[in-house]
Amino acid sequence: xxxxxxxEAEKVYIVHGxxxxxxxxxxxxxxxxxxxxxxxxxxNTSGSARVKLGHTDxxxxxxxxxxxxxxxxxxxxxxxxxxxxxANATPEFEGRGGDDLGTEIANTLYRxxxxxxxxDLKSLCISPREHCWVLYVDVLLLECGGNLFDAISxxxxxxxxxxxxxxxxVLEDEEGSKDIExxxxxxxxxxxxxxxxxxxxxxxxxxxxxxxxxxxQEEACSLASLLVSVTSKGVVTCMRKVGKGSLDPESIFEMxxxxxxxxxxxxxxxxxxxxxxxxxxxxxxxxxxxx
Amino acid sequence: MAGLELLSDQGYRVDGRRAGELRKIxxxxxxxxxxxxxxxxxxxxxxALAVVYGPHEIRGSRxxxxxxxxxxxxxxxxxxxxTGERKRRPHGDRKSCEMGLQLRQTFEAAILTQLHPRxxxxxxxxxxxxxxxxxxxxxxxxxxxxxxxxxxMRDFVCACSAGFVDGTALADLSHVEEAxxxxxxALALLPASGQIALLEMDAxxxxxxxxxxxxxxxxxxxxxxxxxxxxxxxxxxxxxxxLGD
Numbered sequence: 001x002x003x004x005x006x007x008e009a010e011k012v013y014i015v016h017g018x019x020x021x022x023x024x025x026x027x028x029x030x031x032x033x034x035x036x037x038x039x040x041x042x043x044n045t046s047g048s049a050r051v052k053l054g055h056t057d058x059x060x061x062x063x064x065x066x067x068x069x070x071x072x073x074x075x076x077x078x079x080x081x082x083x084x085x086x087a088n089a090t091p092e093f094e095g096r097g098g099d100d101l102g103t104e105i106a107n108t109l110y111r112x113x114x115x116x117x118x119x120d121l122k123s124l125c126i127s128p129r130e131h132c133w134v135l136y137v138d139v140l141l142l143e144c145g146g147n148l149f150d151a152i153s154x155x156x157x158x159x160x161x162x163x164x165x166x167x168x169x170v171l172e173d174e175e176g177s178k179d180i181e182x183x184x185x186x187x188x189x190x191x192x193x194x195x196x197x198x199x200x201x202x203x204x205x206x207x208x209x210x211x212x213x214x215x216x217q218e219e220a221c222s223l224a225s226l227l228v229s230v231t232s233k234g235v236v237t238c239m240r241k242v243g244k245g246s247l248d249p250e251s252i253f254e255m256x257x258x259x260x261x262x263x264x265x266x267x268x269x270x271x272x273x274x275x276x277x278x279x280x281x282x283x284x285x286x287x288x289x290x291x
Numbered sequence: 292m293a294g295l296e297l298l299s300d301q302g303y304r305v306d307g308r309r310a311g312e313l314r315k316i317x318x319x320x321x322x323x324x325x326x327x328x329x330x331x332x333x334x335x336x337x338x339a340l341a342v343v344y345g346p347h348e349i350r351g352s353r354x355x356x357x358x359x360x361x362x363x364x365x366x367x368x369x370x371x372x373x374t375g376e377r378k379r380r381p382h383g384d385r386k387s388c389e390m391g392l393q394l395r396q397t398f399e400a401a402i403l404t405q406l407h408p409r410x411x412x413x414x415x416x417x418x419x420x421x422x423x424x425x426x427x428x429x430x431x432x433x434x435x436x437x438x439x440x441x442x443x444m445r446d447f448v449c450a451c452s453a454g455f456v457d458g459t460a461l462a463d464l465s466h467v468e469e470a471x472x473x474x475x476x477a478l479a480l481l482p483a484s485g486q487i488a489l490l491e492m493d494a495x496x497x498x499x500x501x502x503x504x505x506x507x508x509x510x511x512x513x514x515x516x517x518x519x520x521x522x523x524x525x526x527x528x529x530x531x532x533x534l535g536d
Contacts, residue, residue, distance in 0.1 A: 042420050043336065045372045055324055059419065061372030084381045087366050087415040088326070088342040091350065094366055094415070095383070138371040140381075142340065142417070143323045289331040289340065290319050 047163030055145025077124025230263025328440025453508035
């Protein structure tokens with residue numbers, strides 16, 4: 001991951017500030033930076049979103065392709081995650097340099113989506129055991145300014161919200177051979193319900209306190225952090241400790257509570273932004289990277 | 292080409308352009324704060340980002356350092372969702388490596404590398420959406436990014452592709468026109484001097500026609516230059532207003 005070099009004095013300044021509930025950029029311990037979300041930025045995908053959280057910049061594209069259901073789940077489609085840490089973010093990611101971090105993030109995404117409630121996978125099935133939709137969720141990391149996991153999970157949720165899968169029908173003739181027919185109307189498509197898609201809240205332990213949405217500098221001062229993936233109802237679907245330090249059990253419970261509280265707020269505001277953008281319809285002026 | 296008419300009798304192309312017409316170009320410099328230079332360009336539906344780091348010390352093995360000039364290091368990658376069919380790998384495949392090498396060749400010809408001996412300049416380009424002319428879009432984005440980083444160059448590098456259909460040279464091919472499989476030419480031009488930094492042609496083309504196609508590509512590249520120049524001037528004007536003088 002992109003790293004910053006901090007002197008001892010700078011670290012002390014950050015740690016003492018956090019203890020007084022005042023961070024370097026003027027936020028309190030439970031404040032997020034301003035999040036910018038835009039959906040439908042790449043037109044040849046089924047759904048896409050770009051999220052900017054401080055200096056962290058994420059682009060997610062979802063492509064729906066037809067595949068065969070997995071043997072153990074014959075009447076469900078599935079999601080595939082791939083994270084590309086591009087060299088744009090930092091020269092360290094050149095060549096195969098970003099693969100480790102990419103795999104780590106992709107595995108975390110697999111884990112937080114690994115429960116029945118997050119996405120209705122049954123709606124992705126076309127004909128049991130034969131055809132289903134496979135959603136390839138591809139995350140592109142463009143700039144790295146701390147708190148990657150939260151930004152990526154917000155972008156994935158926004159992209160899934162934006163995803164439109166063409167409606168298909170299975171026609172069966174007398175001999176039993178099946179034919180898949182695509183709807184003529186390009187606007188006739190199915191949408192995914194993203195109500196239960198979780199978002200990750202990362203809590204960084206700095207000194208005796210924990211902060212949400214840490215910047216790169218704050219991440220450099222923290223020894224350990226806790227990833228909590230929370231749904232809009234405040235249900236925790238996954239939890240993971242990351243970082244090289246250790247955490248005591250009591251603080252884990254404290255952090256979990258904060259995570260749940262922050263997660264609910266995050267979901268509410270994300271949902272309202274997405275709805276607002278949706279209501280503008282196709283007339284919306286697209287900003288993308290030009291704004 | 293069966294079924295699809297690339298050039299109508301009235302002289303219009305599939306997307307309604309004339310033979311020598313460019314697609315709409317929109318660009319922006321200084322997209323990212325952390326990189327030394329960055330730029331984003333849209334040419335029709337082709338979208339590319341370029342980021343420049345450097346000049347800085349050589350990373351990795353010191354043996355690669357050049358005693359008399361800077362090392363230009365390029366990486367081309369294209370997002371897995373950028374093409375119609377999903378790609379499995381964003382970079383590291385044969386096409387990306389080749390593109391990286393071509394970019395490197397192009398920019399070694401344009402950057403005044405002798406001003407920064409024993410150092411390295413990284414140029415990373417990322418295609419977000421591919422609709423024909425990805426090489427050209429990458430070069431144009433990278434030029435803006437290098438300018439944004441303040442690295443001295445001989446001149447702009449402006450690139451454009453051209454093709455040849457029914458006896459007419461077409462400038463700035465879209466994906467549909469590329470996929471039709473006719474001859475294709477990629478040209479990178481140093482517009483002030485008219486020198487060519489990179490020239491590549493695929494497929495068969497009669498020698499007599501080459502001049503026309505080359506002329507069409509060069510003219511389109513000059514057009515690109517006019518637009519990029521405008522973007523740079525606008526950016527500098529905005530930056531100087533922000534600085535307060």
